[in-house]
Amino acid sequence: MRKTYFQSLTSLRVFMILLNLIIVMFYGTIALLTTKYIIQNHIARDFLDEVSYIPHHPMLVFLGSILMFAILSYIIYYRSEHEIVNKKMNIIYNGIEFIVCAMIIYLLYMGYNGIILLVFCDCIYHLKDDKYSKWLLTAMVFVYLFASYDVFSAFVPMTNMQQYMLVYDASIRSMLMIGKNILETCNLLLFIVFIIVYIAQQMQENENITKELSMIHQVNQELRNYAAITEKIGENNERKRLAREIHDTLGHALTGIAAGVDACIAMIDINPAATKKQLQVVSKVVREGIGDVRNSLNKLRPGALEAHGLKGAIEKMIEEFADVSDLEIYLNYQLEQVDFEKTKEDVLFRIIQESITNALRHGGADRIDIDIYQQDDILILKVQDNGVGCKDIQYGFGLKQMSERVAIINGTVMYDGDNGFLTVVKIPIQRGENYGKSIDC
Structure with a gap:
């Protein structure tokens, strides 16, 4: 064509x-x-x-x-x-x-x-x-x-x-005028035909572009649907995996503990010595169960946290975002002497990750400032971007997940979309306590 x-x-x-x-x-x-x-x-x-x-x-x-x-x-x-x-x-x-x-x-x-x-x-x-x-x-x-x-x-x-x-005389003059008018009219007609063909093709191209954009929109919609279905499948698979982990670890341990406690109740009046030995066995089962649960939870942690610690994991994440986008991300990390429990590390890491993703995807930002510092017994995380912001903040899945994560560790989170988008997280910490070790149950 x-x-x-x-x-x-x-x-x-x-x-x-x-x-x-x-x-x-x-x-x-x-x-x-x-x-x-x-x-x-x-x-x-x-x-x-x-x-x-x-x-x-x-x-x-x-x-x-x-x-x-x-x-x-x-x-x-x-x-x-x-x-x-x-x-x-x-x-x-x-x-x-x-x-x-x-x-x-x-x-x-x-x-x-x-x-x-x-x-x-x-x-x-x-x-x-x-x-x-x-x-x-x-x-x-x-x-x-x-x-x-x-x-x-x-x-x-x-x-x-x-x-x-x-x-010239009238007859020759008339012939010359007729010839002149015929030639100029033919030229004008050719020009009009040229413009008609040109405009018709432009209209056809615009129609083709509209059809292609419609097809692209349809393909994007199908990809979004596919991504949503894939996400649901992933969620279901994750639920099944977690269920298997709980069944194989915590369920097994609790079943053994219940059986051991029942045996102790039955023997405590008859044979205290045997009861003591049974309680030692139950104690061993409890500790093994705690270890299994801890190992299962560790598998859910981001690999970067395991390999580099909180600061190293954040720096690695910033580097990865910078490699695939035009974002300028500045980290002000002032917690060199603080050691967290793993749950708090996970929450902080995930909140920073979600905030950067939102700034890039929804805010159109090109600069993000991340500040992490301690004020008295409060750990404060601030993530500020220079994107379009949001005066009427709607709590979608990402913001809800961030709020729920912070609530688990007794923290608070605040959002402000007036000047870019600001996320402020406050988490209580205790002085003199080594949070590098997981808390035993």
Whole structure:
């Protein structure tokens, strides 16, 4: 379809070039032959009395206009055969075409300005997608409207081409006027057809773009649905895995503890020594169960926390976000002497991760400042971005999860969307306690 479109425009341009060549030769020939006719019939004095200014040499008009048109045709042909990618060069070529076109019109005494339509068509053919083309085309429309003898002769002295036709008798003059009108009308019709084909193709391209955008929207919707389904499947699989972990660890331990306690209740009055041994066995089962539960929970922690600790994990996460986006993330970590329990580390890490994701996805931010410090017995985390913010904060899944995580460790969280988006988390900590070790049950 697009190939046929360009072939149609190319064919129309070729017809316009041939027709304009005929018109230029028509006007040049009138100037040349009429001058010869005036000389042969000794009516030069009468002719000069009728014209306001001395005309150019007829050979200059005839050969000059044809030479200028040959240059214009070559430029059009060269641009068709050699695709010019550089936009500035395209503008320069159009400027040259415009100058040559103006010279042809001037040589023909402003009697024919339809050649501007040819240059106009060549411009939109090559610059139809360029943002500067509208200015050049506007200038050409302006020139076309004012490039006439009546307007131009008020500023530049010149002969009227109509005076050449008035030399002949009525029958010849009528034939010349009819030929002139037919040629110029054909040129205008070719121009109109060219514009119709061009506009029709633009409308078709816009329709195709609309269809493609609709298809892209549909594909995106299907991908979102697929992602939602995948997330649900992942959640279900995670639930099943957690259920198996609880069944295999905590469930097994509690079952053994219950059986051991029941045995102790039955033996405590009969055989205290055996009861003591049984309680030792129960104690061992309890400790093993605690160890199994701790191991299961550790498997849920981010791998970066296990490998690098809280600060190292945050720095690694910041580096990963910086590698895949234009975000500038600045970390101010002032907890060098503080050691957390693993639950609090997990919460802080996940909140920072969610805040960065929200700033990138929803806020359109390019800078995030993260501050982590201790004030008295309160650990404070601030995450501030320079995104669009949100005056009416809606608690979606991410913000709800962050609030729930903080509530688990008896902390508070506050959101402010007036100037970018600010998340402030406050978590109580205890002095003098080593939180690097998990708390035993």
